[in-house]
Amino acid sequence: MHENFAEVIKPNSAEAELLGAIDFAHLPQHVAVIMDGNGRWARQRGERRIFGHRAGVESVRAIVDTSARLNLKAVTLYAFSTENWKRPKLEIGALMQMLKYYLRTELDEIHRQSIKFQAIGKIEGLDKSVQKQIAVATEKTANNTGTILSVALNYGGRAEIVEACKKAIENLQQNGDSVANLTEADIEANLYTRGLPEVDLMIRTSGEMRISNFLLWQLAYSEIYVTETLFPDFRRREIFEAILDFQKRERRFGGIEKK
Ligand code: IPE
Ligand code: IPE
Ligand code: MG
Numbered sequence: 302m303h304e305n306f307a308e309v310i311k312p313n314s315a316e317a318e319l320l321g322a323i324d325f326a327h328l329p330q331h332v333a334v335i336m337d338g339n340g341r342w343a344r345q346r347g348e349r350r351i352f353g354h355r356a357g358v359e360s361v362r363a364i365v366d367t368s369a370r371l372n373l374k375a376v377t378l379y380a381f382s383t384e385n386w387k388r389p390k391l392e393i394g395a396l397m398q399m400l401k402y403y404l405r406t407e408l409d410e411i412h413r414q415s416i417k418f419q420a421i422g423k424i425e426g427l428d429k430s431v432q433k434q435i436a437v438a439t440e441k442t443a444n445n446t447g448t449i450l451s452v453a454l455n456y457g458g459r460a461e462i463v464e465a466c467k468k469a470i471e472n473l474q475q476n477g478d479s480v481a482n483l484t485e486a487d488i489e490a491n492l493y494t495r496g497l498p499e500v501d502l503m504i505r506t507s508g509e510m511r512i513s514n515f516l517l518w519q520l521a522y523s524e525i526y527v528t529e530t531l532f533p534d535f536r537r538r539e540i541f542e543a544i545l546d547f548q549k550r551e552r553r554f555g556g557i558e559k560k
Pocket of ligand 3: 338
Protein backbone atom coordinates (compact mmCIF):
# COMPACT_ATOMS: atom_id res chain seq x y z
CA MET A 302 0.00 0.00 0.00
CA HIS A 303 1.14 3.56 -0.67
CA GLU A 304 3.06 4.71 2.43
CA ASN A 305 1.09 7.96 2.87
CA PHE A 306 -2.07 5.98 3.53
CA ALA A 307 -0.61 3.26 5.76
CA GLU A 308 -1.85 4.93 8.95
CA VAL A 309 -5.42 5.51 7.74
CA ILE A 310 -6.32 2.54 5.52
CA LYS A 311 -6.49 -1.08 6.62
CA PRO A 312 -4.63 -3.54 4.40
CA ASN A 313 -6.94 -5.76 2.33
CA SER A 314 -9.88 -3.38 2.81
CA ALA A 315 -12.02 -2.20 -0.11
CA GLU A 316 -10.26 1.18 0.11
CA ALA A 317 -6.85 -0.47 -0.03
CA GLU A 318 -7.90 -2.29 -3.16
CA LEU A 319 -9.05 0.92 -4.87
CA LEU A 320 -5.88 2.71 -3.79
CA GLY A 321 -3.81 -0.15 -5.21
CA ALA A 322 -5.45 0.33 -8.60
CA ILE A 323 -4.52 4.03 -8.81
CA ASP A 324 -1.66 4.92 -11.13
CA PHE A 325 0.37 7.43 -9.14
CA ALA A 326 2.28 8.53 -12.23
CA HIS A 327 -0.95 9.84 -13.79
CA LEU A 328 -2.82 11.55 -11.01
CA PRO A 329 -4.88 14.60 -11.85
CA GLN A 330 -2.80 17.61 -10.84
CA HIS A 331 -5.75 19.77 -9.93
CA VAL A 332 -9.11 18.48 -8.71
CA ALA A 333 -12.09 20.81 -8.25
CA VAL A 334 -15.25 19.84 -6.38
CA ILE A 335 -18.78 21.24 -6.43
CA MET A 336 -19.88 20.15 -2.97
CA ASP A 337 -23.61 19.65 -3.45
CA GLY A 338 -26.50 17.81 -1.84
CA ASN A 339 -26.22 18.72 1.84
CA GLY A 340 -29.82 19.94 1.98
CA ARG A 341 -31.21 16.77 0.40
CA TRP A 342 -29.09 14.60 2.68
CA ALA A 343 -30.62 16.34 5.70
CA ARG A 344 -34.16 16.18 4.31
CA GLN A 345 -33.84 12.43 3.78
CA ARG A 346 -33.22 12.21 7.52
CA GLY A 347 -36.08 14.53 8.44
CA GLU A 348 -33.60 17.18 9.57
CA ARG A 349 -33.04 20.84 8.73
CA ARG A 350 -30.66 21.79 5.91
CA ILE A 351 -28.03 23.03 8.35
CA PHE A 352 -27.70 19.49 9.70
CA GLY A 353 -26.54 18.45 6.22
CA HIS A 354 -24.00 21.27 5.99
CA ARG A 355 -22.56 20.21 9.32
CA ALA A 356 -22.23 16.62 8.13
CA GLY A 357 -20.52 17.92 4.98
CA VAL A 358 -17.62 19.28 7.01
CA GLU A 359 -16.40 15.71 7.55
CA SER A 360 -16.39 15.21 3.77
CA VAL A 361 -14.35 18.39 3.35
CA ARG A 362 -11.82 16.99 5.84
CA ALA A 363 -11.69 13.73 3.88
CA ILE A 364 -11.07 15.51 0.57
CA VAL A 365 -8.39 17.78 1.98
CA ASP A 366 -6.61 14.97 3.84
CA THR A 367 -6.75 12.61 0.86
CA SER A 368 -5.52 15.29 -1.56
CA ALA A 369 -2.54 15.96 0.67
CA ARG A 370 -1.75 12.24 1.02
CA LEU A 371 -2.00 11.82 -2.76
CA ASN A 372 0.29 14.84 -3.10
CA LEU A 373 -2.08 16.53 -5.55
CA LYS A 374 -0.78 19.92 -6.67
CA ALA A 375 -4.12 21.65 -6.12
CA VAL A 376 -7.65 21.06 -4.89
CA THR A 377 -10.39 23.65 -5.24
CA LEU A 378 -13.67 23.44 -3.32
CA TYR A 379 -16.84 25.35 -4.21
CA ALA A 380 -18.25 26.37 -0.84
CA PHE A 381 -20.41 29.45 -1.50
CA SER A 382 -21.46 30.96 -4.81
CA THR A 383 -22.42 34.55 -5.60
CA GLU A 384 -25.94 33.13 -6.11
CA ASN A 385 -26.07 31.44 -2.70
CA TRP A 386 -26.96 34.83 -1.13
CA LYS A 387 -30.52 34.02 -2.31
CA ARG A 388 -30.79 31.47 0.51
CA PRO A 389 -32.48 32.19 3.86
CA LYS A 390 -30.40 34.43 6.16
CA LEU A 391 -30.33 31.76 8.82
CA GLU A 392 -28.78 29.21 6.45
CA ILE A 393 -26.19 31.70 5.17
CA GLY A 394 -25.28 32.61 8.74
CA ALA A 395 -24.86 28.94 9.65
CA LEU A 396 -22.65 28.31 6.60
CA MET A 397 -20.40 31.23 7.51
CA GLN A 398 -20.18 30.10 11.15
CA MET A 399 -19.21 26.64 9.98
CA LEU A 400 -16.57 27.98 7.66
CA LYS A 401 -14.98 29.92 10.51
CA TYR A 402 -15.19 26.88 12.76
CA TYR A 403 -13.58 24.70 10.09
CA LEU A 404 -10.71 27.12 9.53
CA ARG A 405 -10.14 27.56 13.26
CA THR A 406 -10.17 23.87 14.15
CA GLU A 407 -8.41 22.49 11.04
CA LEU A 408 -5.69 25.09 10.61
CA ASP A 409 -3.04 23.22 12.62
CA GLU A 410 -3.70 19.99 10.74
CA ILE A 411 -3.69 21.78 7.37
CA HIS A 412 -0.39 23.41 8.27
CA ARG A 413 1.07 20.11 9.53
CA GLN A 414 0.31 18.55 6.14
CA SER A 415 2.10 21.45 4.46
CA ILE A 416 -1.09 22.54 2.68
CA LYS A 417 -1.18 26.10 1.38
CA PHE A 418 -4.60 27.64 1.94
CA GLN A 419 -6.24 30.40 -0.08
CA ALA A 420 -9.76 31.69 -0.58
CA ILE A 421 -10.95 32.64 -4.07
CA GLY A 422 -13.92 34.85 -4.90
CA LYS A 423 -15.10 38.30 -3.81
CA ILE A 424 -13.68 37.89 -0.33
CA GLU A 425 -14.25 41.58 0.45
CA GLY A 426 -18.00 40.87 0.25
CA LEU A 427 -17.87 38.43 3.18
CA ASP A 428 -18.42 39.24 6.83
CA LYS A 429 -15.39 40.87 8.51
CA SER A 430 -15.03 37.98 10.98
CA VAL A 431 -14.90 35.49 8.08
CA GLN A 432 -12.33 37.64 6.28
CA LYS A 433 -10.22 37.69 9.45
CA GLN A 434 -10.24 33.88 9.77
CA ILE A 435 -9.33 33.56 6.07
CA ALA A 436 -6.42 35.98 6.51
CA VAL A 437 -5.12 34.01 9.51
CA ALA A 438 -5.20 30.70 7.60
CA THR A 439 -3.71 32.24 4.44
CA GLU A 440 -0.82 33.86 6.30
CA LYS A 441 0.00 30.86 8.47
CA THR A 442 0.23 28.54 5.46
CA ALA A 443 1.69 31.02 2.95
CA ASN A 444 5.10 29.35 2.72
CA ASN A 445 3.85 25.77 2.62
CA THR A 446 4.88 23.83 -0.44
CA GLY A 447 2.33 20.99 -0.42
CA THR A 448 -1.15 20.83 -1.94
CA ILE A 449 -2.73 24.23 -2.64
CA LEU A 450 -6.23 24.27 -1.15
CA SER A 451 -8.45 26.96 -2.68
CA VAL A 452 -11.87 27.47 -1.17
CA ALA A 453 -14.28 29.33 -3.46
CA LEU A 454 -16.35 31.76 -1.40
CA ASN A 455 -18.70 34.39 -2.76
CA TYR A 456 -17.34 33.02 -6.01
CA GLY A 457 -18.87 33.45 -9.48
CA GLY A 458 -17.16 32.31 -12.66
CA ARG A 459 -18.59 35.07 -14.83
CA ALA A 460 -17.63 37.78 -12.34
CA GLU A 461 -14.11 36.31 -12.18
CA ILE A 462 -13.74 36.53 -15.97
CA VAL A 463 -15.05 40.10 -16.08
CA GLU A 464 -12.61 41.17 -13.35
CA ALA A 465 -9.72 39.41 -15.07
CA CYS A 466 -10.54 41.13 -18.38
CA LYS A 467 -10.65 44.54 -16.71
CA LYS A 468 -7.26 44.02 -15.06
CA ALA A 469 -5.68 42.59 -18.19
CA ILE A 470 -6.90 45.56 -20.27
CA GLU A 471 -5.69 48.04 -17.62
CA ASN A 472 -2.25 46.42 -17.76
CA LEU A 473 -2.15 46.70 -21.54
CA GLN A 474 -3.18 50.36 -21.41
CA GLN A 475 -0.58 51.16 -18.76
CA ASN A 476 2.06 49.72 -21.05
CA GLY A 477 0.76 51.80 -23.95
CA ASP A 478 -0.32 48.58 -25.69
CA SER A 479 -3.50 48.12 -27.73
CA VAL A 480 -6.46 46.02 -26.54
CA ALA A 481 -6.19 44.22 -29.86
CA ASN A 482 -3.12 42.48 -28.38
CA LEU A 483 -5.04 40.95 -25.47
CA THR A 484 -4.26 37.22 -25.18
CA GLU A 485 -5.68 34.26 -23.29
CA ALA A 486 -2.51 34.27 -21.18
CA ASP A 487 -3.25 37.90 -20.14
CA ILE A 488 -6.67 36.87 -18.87
CA GLU A 489 -5.39 33.72 -17.20
CA ALA A 490 -2.76 35.74 -15.36
CA ASN A 491 -5.54 37.76 -13.74
CA LEU A 492 -7.87 34.94 -12.68
CA TYR A 493 -8.04 33.93 -9.01
CA THR A 494 -6.48 30.63 -10.04
CA ARG A 495 -3.36 32.18 -11.62
CA GLY A 496 -0.35 29.96 -11.12
CA LEU A 497 -2.37 26.81 -10.45
CA PRO A 498 -2.18 23.87 -12.85
CA GLU A 499 -5.12 23.22 -15.20
CA VAL A 500 -8.16 21.64 -13.57
CA ASP A 501 -7.86 18.04 -14.78
CA LEU A 502 -10.85 16.66 -12.93
CA MET A 503 -14.04 18.35 -11.78
CA ILE A 504 -16.30 16.38 -9.47
CA ARG A 505 -19.90 17.26 -8.66
CA THR A 506 -21.82 15.38 -6.01
CA SER A 507 -25.60 14.85 -5.82
CA GLY A 508 -26.15 14.03 -9.49
CA GLU A 509 -26.74 17.56 -10.82
CA MET A 510 -25.44 17.90 -14.38
CA ARG A 511 -24.52 21.55 -14.31
CA ILE A 512 -21.62 23.88 -13.59
CA SER A 513 -23.52 26.48 -11.51
CA ASN A 514 -21.12 29.32 -12.40
CA PHE A 515 -18.02 27.48 -11.15
CA LEU A 516 -14.60 27.96 -12.81
CA LEU A 517 -16.11 28.71 -16.22
CA TRP A 518 -12.79 29.52 -17.82
CA GLN A 519 -10.75 26.84 -16.08
CA LEU A 520 -13.08 23.93 -16.88
CA ALA A 521 -12.60 24.30 -20.66
CA TYR A 522 -10.94 20.86 -20.98
CA SER A 523 -11.50 19.30 -17.56
CA GLU A 524 -12.81 15.79 -17.25
CA ILE A 525 -16.16 15.92 -15.46
CA TYR A 526 -17.27 13.30 -12.94
CA VAL A 527 -20.80 13.48 -11.56
CA THR A 528 -21.75 11.12 -8.75
CA GLU A 529 -25.24 10.55 -7.33
CA THR A 530 -23.70 10.45 -3.86
CA LEU A 531 -24.79 13.40 -1.73
CA PHE A 532 -21.89 15.45 -0.40
CA PRO A 533 -22.06 14.31 3.27
CA ASP A 534 -21.61 10.71 2.03
CA PHE A 535 -18.69 11.61 -0.27
CA ARG A 536 -15.57 10.27 1.42
CA ARG A 537 -12.15 8.80 0.60
CA ARG A 538 -13.50 5.72 -1.20
CA GLU A 539 -15.42 7.93 -3.63
CA ILE A 540 -12.39 10.13 -4.25
CA PHE A 541 -10.44 7.04 -5.26
CA GLU A 542 -13.31 5.96 -7.53
CA ALA A 543 -13.38 9.37 -9.21
CA ILE A 544 -9.62 9.26 -9.81
CA LEU A 545 -9.82 5.73 -11.21
CA ASP A 546 -12.59 6.83 -13.56
CA PHE A 547 -10.47 9.82 -14.61
CA GLN A 548 -7.55 7.51 -15.35
CA LYS A 549 -9.70 5.51 -17.78
CA ARG A 550 -10.57 8.58 -19.86
CA GLU A 551 -8.87 9.43 -23.09
CA ARG A 552 -8.19 13.16 -23.18
CA ARG A 553 -7.92 14.40 -26.74
CA PHE A 554 -7.92 18.20 -26.28
CA GLY A 555 -9.40 18.57 -29.74
CA GLY A 556 -6.86 16.26 -31.35
CA ILE A 557 -7.37 12.68 -32.46
CA GLU A 558 -7.08 9.34 -30.70
CA LYS A 559 -3.51 8.34 -29.77
CA LYS A 560 -2.35 5.13 -31.42
C1 IPE B 1 -24.27 22.29 -0.38
O1 IPE B 1 -25.40 21.62 -0.78
C2 IPE B 1 -23.86 23.41 -1.30
C3 IPE B 1 -23.70 24.70 -0.66
C4 IPE B 1 -24.09 25.80 -1.23
C5 IPE B 1 -23.06 24.81 0.65
P1 IPE B 1 -26.81 22.31 -0.91
O2 IPE B 1 -27.07 23.18 0.27
O3 IPE B 1 -26.91 23.00 -2.22
O4 IPE B 1 -27.76 21.06 -0.86
P2 IPE B 1 -28.97 20.72 -1.84
O5 IPE B 1 -28.47 20.86 -3.23
O6 IPE B 1 -30.06 21.71 -1.54
O7 IPE B 1 -29.35 19.32 -1.49
C1 IPE C 1 -23.40 25.12 -6.28
O1 IPE C 1 -24.42 24.45 -5.63
C2 IPE C 1 -22.70 26.03 -5.31
C3 IPE C 1 -21.88 25.38 -4.31
C4 IPE C 1 -21.67 24.09 -4.20
C5 IPE C 1 -21.23 26.26 -3.39
P1 IPE C 1 -25.91 25.02 -5.65
O2 IPE C 1 -26.74 24.05 -4.87
O3 IPE C 1 -25.93 26.42 -5.18
O4 IPE C 1 -26.25 24.98 -7.20
P2 IPE C 1 -27.65 24.95 -7.96
O5 IPE C 1 -28.51 26.03 -7.38
O6 IPE C 1 -28.23 23.60 -7.72
O7 IPE C 1 -27.28 25.16 -9.39
MG1 MG D 1 -27.41 22.41 -4.08
